[in-house]
Amino acid sequence: MVSTHPTGVQHSGSQYLPQSWDTNTNSSPNQELLPLTARVHDHDLLEIGGCDVTTLVEQFGSPLYILDEETLRSACQQYRDAFKQYYKGESQVLYASKAWNCLAVCAIAASEGLGIDVVSGGELYTALQAGVSPDKIYLHGNNKSREELILAIESGVTVVADNWYELHTLVEIAQPDDRAIRIMLRLTPGIECHTHEYIRTGHLDSKFGFDPNDLDEVFTFVSQQPALNCVGVHAHIGSQIFERQPHQDLAAVMVQWLRDAGKYGLKITELNVGGGLGIKYIESDDPPSIEEWVKAICEVIQAACAAENLPLPKLLSEPGRSLIATACVTAYTIGSSKVIPEIRTYVAIDGGMSDNPRPITYQSVYRAVVANKMSSPLTQTVTIAGKHCESGDILIHNALLPKTEPGDILVVMGTGAYNYSMASNYNRLPRPAAVVVANGEANLILQRETYEDLIRQDRLPERLKK
Structure with missing residues (x-):
């Protein structure tokens, strides 16, 4: 069976569909939105790139961006090879790095033969530092x-x-x-x-x-x-x-x-x-x-x-979004909840609009799964709320999930484009870490900010010191 991933990448269903998901039941309608390497192992836990998502959260904390290298490389190859197949002249695919510009992502794209589209001095500097050839960079x-x-x-x-x-x-x-x-x-x-x-x-x-x-x-x-x-x-x-x-x-x-x-x-x-x-x-x-x-x-x-x-x-x-978006998920830890009878149930996570501003900015819609309850029946319709001091800090309306508890790991899919790149320190929240996963190995590509990082550029005038 061959099907088409949301990125447009062709993949084998037997390699891609999590083995323990039954698509004829109420267990999860969202598996096609996950990265190519997603599967569920024997303990009903989500794996991406051969890495257990719950273990990644234990190791690197949450929120956590998890980038699947295989999905990103596959999309790069799909663009590159399609132009070679259908265009009789010379072609060059450029990664629109505003979607997510960092050293690792630029390096992966360049290693697949792509150039880089940048829109600022900072993005240009990053691409150059990642080793991208200047003749393949467009400002x-x-x-x-x-x-x-x-x-x-x-x-x-x-x-x-x-x-x-x-x-x-x-x-x-x-x-x-x-x-x-x-x-x-x-x-x-x-x-x-x-x-x-x-x-x-x-x-x-x-x-x-x-x-x-x-x-x-x-x-x-x-x-x-x-x-x-x-x-x-x-x-x-x-x-x-x-x-x-x-x-x-x-x-x-x-x-x-x-x-x-x-x-x-x-x-x-x-x-x-x-x-x-x-x-x-x-x-x-x-x-x-x-x-x-x-x-x-x-x-x-x-x-x-x-x-x-x-x-x-x-x-x-x-291309930007279609290269990187579905290659990444964001893992959150579920905390408090609030039930308003006959209206809605709020389930709160430890991130929100500072790590994904697209829902509040563009009214963008996402889907989510619970990484430690992948085969559990979907019995709850909840509103996923962020932790920021904003009523509009809602990540997902009407999310269909298993019954959740504090400590569960919520995974939001399709977060590679315009999530980290638009992230902020609103409410002075440190920006999350990011890892790239491949073949069972996870490598840190963006270090989690600390409280010290938040005040590093602050200056306190002498007259205000006590």
Whole structure:
């Protein structure tokens, strides 16, 4: 039996489905949302990457991000191999590291042949420190500082220019004897797609990118600047997208930009179609597979280039969520509960909006299992509450779980994207630790913050000391 994981990765059902789960009973409808290596061992405990989740919590504490290396590598390989299969020209997959930027994740992606998309000096510095080759790093951002641009130029990475201010700043920074700065131009394609308002970036009313109506002026300016080596154009239409048609429309529009650039003497050799492929957070989500998404993009680009009699450009894409999200879970320890008769039951965990701000920010929906009661019947519908001093700090509404008790380990699935990367110290909670698991081995990749870490940057003026 072969089925498709939420990341789009193909896997064998016998390897993936936990052996003790009966999908015909009320035991757990959520197994397909877990990482590829998830299984239940003989003591009814959840394992990921060959590691018992409850033991990981005992060793590293909770909340705890648990990253399954096999799932992440499989998604990287799926993207990389699909482009090689369906695109006749050169291609490069870039990991959109804003989803989760840290040394280990950047290193894993790079080891699979991926480049890295960064959006700040901090993300750029991290990618470089992880050993990523500068020629595979692309710097985005709608308001890059002068310092960030200088770091990018000195490091030899590609700058994705977003606006006029940035173009003029790059020209000012450039030194006469230096090699021309390698740039791409980010353009706004004016394509709407079905996604959350906050994460739609392709429509014209967006803070990102040049207006396509200014194309003549932009191409003219860039063509006259010896300090700028414009190698490509970039566009991105949003995130958590299930439809293929908006990406196909984008690909066709971008080939027209490629054609138009030639009229200005610009030798555009790269097209970056962005990313945005959605993943399966809940059972009803139905995104295309990675292979289906890549195939659709490649077919449109190749057909459009043939129609315009253009050579195939180097084709870049920037998946983030669909690479990392389902590779990670977050383990929490259950604490207090509150029963409000005929209304709801609250079950509280030792984390919440500071380690996963997406539910309160985007109204995102997640699923969960209890790691130490994997085969227990699902008899409770509860609201999973965080521990922060906010009524809105609710992680999951109406979670169907076994009867829980203090000390049980709740595992929330699909937390690899925009969880740690958006984490905060709200209420002065230390940010959690993270481990990567593979073949029964767990390695710390992010150390848990301490109370000392929380006050490390604080300064107490002498006049306030007692």
